[in-house]
Amino acid sequence: MGTTESSIVDSARARPGLLLVALLGGLLLVDLAAKLAGVDLGPIGGALSADRLGSNLWSGVVIGLVIGLAGIGLSMTYSILSFANFSHGDLLSTGAFTGWGVAFLIAGFGDVPLRALLTVGDAGSATPGDIGAHVLSTPLAILVGLLAAFAVTAVVALALDRAFYKPMRDRDGISILIASIGAALIVRYVIQFVYGSDRRGVTASVEASNLAFGPLGISVNAHDLTIAVAALGLMLAMHFMLQRTKLGTAMRAMADNKDLALVTGIPAERVVTATWIIGGGLAGASGYLYVLLRGTIQFDFGWLLLLLIFAAVILGGIGSVYGAIAGGLVIGIVFTTSTIWIPSDFNEAAAFAVMIVMLLLRPEGLFGGVSTA
């Protein structure tokens, strides 16, 4: 199936679906406009303040940036190693726990026992308030924690590759996918064993945590701003790496056409190593930022986020780094703005539904299968 059909037949088959989606999208937009204007037109319309829409959009962008950042690594391993890595979500948790351990160490050094700091509050009875980690009060700790999250997760991702994936390099995608489920179980439950299973608060609360931008009349949560700046910075760094360095070119070549890349003499294993270091590191950093966003940490949060990250990657077209970022933003915004129409129980389901519809109607993604360009 799918080998001989012409694209015309394919798009003709897809058209009723696309039409339906376009109609639904149009209806939602009209409804949104009616809601903002405060007009009630039978089933559509209602009341919605511009403030609420604005704050929904902003939090959607922040979540979307974190998911997009996590999606970069997933997308890279998908295109360069040709398998869906189910242990990617647990790399987020790895980065979050190790990074916050380091951040706590710096923020609370001397006042709180070491074991409480390094286990992110699992041992001992120190509360987040005692440790006092917040970007406004301990900016250095938060920054070093982010770097530590990147570094440790890169090492863990590389170790997983050497131990589990390297011996399977020439196997089919499904076999490696299954092995990655095994790797996910191992990482997740080692984290639970070491850091405990309970959900706990991480960030301290400080006075006036909202930064007001006087002339613009908006105020932004300091953590949200930190996340946006850090995520955008990492994405920009990624962009320059891909476009300006020899390694980046080699990566794009590997993703685009592996055989051709090998023929031209690109050192495949070195590119794979770099992929794991960068992809894993970005996953760890995004896990760390996600905890900064939520303020709480739990051993399986990365796993629970994995499907949303997949949704972002699929939306942008598997294999495309820029697509993953765009997909992350779309998923983040769907996640937060869908609550305007549906109960908040379903916002995650809405994000998954967007992913499924995308896969069915346009499996090549938003940008039509441009891989890592």
Add this chain to the structure above:
Amino acid sequence: MSDASPPSGEGGSPADGSAPESATAALIDAARRSDLGLVLGTLLLVYLAATLLTFTDGLNSVVGLMRTLTFLGLVYALAALALNLQWGYAGLFNIGVAGFMALGVYTMGIVVRSPDPAFGPPGFGLPLPVGIVAGMLMAAVVGLLAALPALRLKADYLAIVTLGISEIIRLFLQSSAFDTFLRDTLGVGTGGGRGMGMPQNPIRELFLVDGQAGTPTALGDLIFGVFGESGLGISNTILIDWAYIAVLAAFVIGFYVLLERLGRSPFGRLLKAIREDELVADSLGKNVDLIKIKVFVIGCALMGLAGILWFGSQGNVSPTPQFMPVLTFYVFIAVIIGGSGSNTGAVLGGIVFATVLFEGPRRIGSSLRDVIDAETPPSFGDALVSLDPTAFLAYATDNIAPLQFVFLGLILVFIMHRRPDGILGDRIETAAAVDLSERPSGGETDE
């Protein structure tokens, strides 16, 4: 199956006793001779281990542990068989098993539950068989809706779509808004995050009038008299559970026979042809899409039934701990252990997974914990700081659950590395009806 082997453990089987030195060799030998022998032999080994673990606590504990292990082994075998039809026969990588099982059991619950909202979420109050059929149909219909477009996708995309569907199903069942919506429109409910009580198990009514404890029927009187408190001292609940296990065993055999017959039919040969090479099957003029949809729908209906038999007997179902995607991966591990494509492997994989990998480490961990004479440190950090290996061991045995999952992950990776075909993988059913590996000698027939 379980009835055939008396729950006494120490009886042993002559097949096991004859070759105690090389147990694995004997097992593999038995595998080649008899599938049933292999499954029963595995069960007996499990029973032997269960007896060793609990014989100090008396017969009731021994039989109780055997009951738990057999129940889990059989329900995993059911789910693994259903998955084997989709994955092993047709190569459809469906990781939404948990969702389809949830659909089956929830639909059954809604159809059968009393319409009176006084007892929790109301239902339609129809008889149980109607509920079971409705549950299977619902799983099949949702499977059809998922399959129609999704089967055009590549295997790993199909995996992500089915995982997404399974999560959407769970989130809907979890949602109180969906519960309210159903109550307002159809007058039935799901119970949201609190879950739903399951209808009375008819097996219980065989032994107890109206299922009330203390009012046994004639059969109940007889059985309880011989094996129960006044006889061998086994508690009534455990006896009733064993009767249900017999029903489960009958269903496992039913699934097995159905799948074997399906596999040997022309339809089954087509399935294997698609698994081996889709392009060839397509080129031969077979309607590959239609066949894939059919097998996906049948598999989903069987998953629905497996969900009903498994969770429907558990008293209460709730979406979040029970139908998380990890359940799907358990079933996958069971199929992978047995070797995808082999029905006997699926049954065996279900039993081995549930007993050796799932329940085994917990039981052994708690037994070890009883031996260690030390207080459990409250956290890993404390255990490490104490620099006391005994305290660390106490922490490890008290937190055996995460270690067990680490172990499961290692097993999964190990199997994918070393034995991607599973324990019985070499018996993967060939696509051809005749054995192609043995060529007829001589070429004179070509004329």
